Amino acid sequence: MRIIFCQDPLDAKRVDMDYETEWHAAQATGFKTELVSLEALMEGQAARSIRQITPALSMESAIYRGWMMNPQHYEQLYHALQSKNIELINDPTAYAHCHYLPYSYSRIASLTPRTIWRTSPSKPADWEELFEQITVFGESPLIVKDYVKSRKHEWVDACYIPDASDHGNVQRVVWNFIERQGAGLSEGIVIREFVPLEYLQSHDKSGMPLSKEYRIFFLDLQIIAFLNYWDDVTYDEDQPDLTPFMEIARTITSRFFTMDIAKTAEGSWIIVELGDGGVSGLPEQMDVRAFYEGLLQD
Secondary structure (H helix, E strand, C coil): CEEEEEEECCEEEEECHHHHHHHHHHHHHCCEEEEECHHHHHCCCHHHHCCCCCCCCCCEEEEEECCCCCHHHHHHHHHHHHCCCEEECCCHHHHHHHHCHHHHHHHHHHHCCCEEEECCCCCHHHHHHHHHHHHHHCCCCEEEEECCCECHHHHHHHCEECCCCCHHHHHHHHHHHHHHHHHHCCCCEEEEECCCECEEEECCCCCCEEECEEEEEEECCEEEEEEECCCCCCCCCCCCCCHHHHHHHCCCCCCEEEEEEEEECCCCEEEEEEEECCCCCCCCCCCHHHHHHHHHHC
16 A cells, blocks of 8 residues: 655655655555645646656555645546556545535534534625524534634634624624635535533633544544544543444445544533544654554554
């Protein structure tokens, strides 16, 4: 199996500096590593983006480890690689299934906060429709994000809404989020009920509450990494029974994905969201070599 990384935008023969540690860990573990030009791919030049990649003599599997891209660009990369007898283990449908929260929501709904989604509101009628949609939340606090990301480090201004019935503040926070995402907005907006989590500490810059959260990497339904979500936060030894999460994992139509889980303030465990395994980040303090050994042993 090969691992395909993004190349440095300024030096096509080097890996992107943010993935240099993973590049060396993958090679040390025994993987063949390759480079793709994310810039060329974003420009619609999928064939040019993979020109450095050596064709395989027969069909060979690969994992992409790099920056997020939308499902359309991922599909172009997937098919371009097939022309070189290389097949990413997650096909385009699998990528979108875990990358876009609304696409996997039905699979995780029993263990994740109530969620709605829609196109971004612009005219008055859109806002009235949004206010009607969020009546299901009553006066509960909310989180706003798009199909992929939130602006959680802008907690008060563009992420957290204390009261769903306060339409003026709902409009302020949602509009701030849309404006600040700009062209980077993924598909539409997602509004989720805010569930208080077990508090660890506040982020030293944004003030965002940091909670007891873990990231689980699954490969072919096996857990290959169970990681503290936050760096520089002290975790105790309390960890969840993974049985219910394994049951849900078996319903996910992806070979390689992440599941972020968290402990609520009331003591139960929930799923925060899923992610594609290729574009989900690793905590800075983890043993990267051990992660790639897990990929190799599966």
